Amino acid sequence: MNKDIRVCIYSDYPSTSLDTDLVIENLKQYDFHIENRGNLLDFLSLTEQNLYKLSRSFSSIQIQDISIPLDSTNPPDSSEIEIEMNKLLGRESVIGKFYDGYWVQRILHNLLSEKVHNEMNSRYMHLIFTGRLFGSFEDRRYHARVVLMGSPALVSTSGLVEAPAKPKEYYYVKGRLIQSGMGTSELDNMYRGRFVEYDDPKISSILPSYALQAIFYELTANPFCDNPICCLSNSHWQEEVLKVQFEGVPCERCKGLLSKK
Ligand SMILES: [Zn+2]
Numbered sequence: 638m639n640k641d642i643r644v645c646i647y648s649d650y651p652s653t654s655l656d657t658d659l660v661i662e663n664l665k666q667y668d669f670h671i672e673n674r675g676n677l678l679d680f681l682s683l684t685e686q687n688l689y690k691l692s693r694s695f696s697s698i699q700i701q702d703i704s705i706p707l708d709s710t711n712p713p714d715s716s717e718i719e720i721e722m723n724k725l726l727g728r729e730s731v732i733g734k735f736y737d738g739y740w741v742q743r744i745l746h747n748l749l750s751e752k753v754h755n756e757m758n759s760r761y762m763h764l765i766f767t768g769r770l771f772g773s774f775e776d777r778r779y780h781a782r783v784v785l786m787g788s789p790a791l792v793s794t795s796g797l798v799e800a801p802a803k804p805k806e807y808y809y810v811k812g813r814l815i816q817s818g819m820g821t822s823e824l825d826n827m828y829r830g831r832f833v834e835y836d837d838p839k840i841s842s843i844l845p846s847y848a849l850q851a852i853f854y855e856l857t858a859n860p861f862c863d864n865p866i867c868c869l870s871n872s873h874w875q876e877e878v879l880k881v882q883f884e885g886v887p888c889e890r891c892k893g894l895l896s897k898k
Contacts, residue, residue, distance in 0.1 A: 642760060644761075645672050646766065647675070647763070648676055649676075651767055651794040652768060652837075654835075660766075683748075691748070692719075695725070695744070697710035698710055698736050700772065703779040706779075734770065738773050738785045738791065749789060765791050766844065769793060770795040770796055770799055771793060782796050782800055783797050783800050792848055801874055803875050804828060804875070833875060833879070853894075862888060866881060867885075868882050869887055
């Protein structure tokens with residue numbers, strides 16, 4: 638295992654509740670070399686033309702129908718390109734669109750390759766905290782994801798809110814309220830504390846677990862741990878995330894694998 642790997646962390650407008658420095662502090666306990674590269678777009682310092690190209694790319698990889706896999710990019714639409722431009726420049730929230738995660742990864746991989754060509758190898762790992770919601774197509778539909786392993790690895794603060802399921806009763810009560818023609822606005826208040834919210838201060842104490850999952854994968858090629866109390870396990874429920882990933886630690890086996898040089 639190559640523990641001399643340099644982990645470069647970027648941010649693409651993740652939740653404002655995310656304190657990246659805090660996440661990095663937490664990850665340092667595992668003795669990784671970590672470098673905070675700040676805002677991804679500032680780091681890339683794109684020309685106006687390339688910025689337009691990137692806006693165009695992002696506008697063409699949004700998921701319109703979750704039952705149709707995006708095999709090729711959608712034709713760009715000028716108003717969508719402008720919205721994406723505003724998102725990239727931080728003038729508009731990145732929340733509200735759903736992207737194909739592998740396309741996002743491909744686009745960002747190409748941009749990083751142009752910028753830091755000599756760092757696109759196994760000695761470096763690039764990890765981006767983003768507010769964009771992305772998914773992958775499996776079992777005939779797109780599923781939102783918190784983390785997408787690979788180069789660059791992506792960890793989404795919106796995915797943390799949207800991907801793991803809320804308590805079963807939440808959906809039951811929601812269904813009943815809708816059936817009886819009642820509003821569901823009070824529902825989130827009823828279940829508050831049992832799931833992560835967009836501006837949740839807990840996000841900074843949950844994301845180290847997901848960042849560690851991506852780093853662990855890079856180092857060991859093991860995607861997730863089967864031990865349900867390990868922070869490297871794949872939580873499907875919000876309640877599991879709050880129990881296991883919040884202030885999470887790896888199990889003894891994973892800790893052993895991480896400490897090996
Ligand atoms: Zn484990």
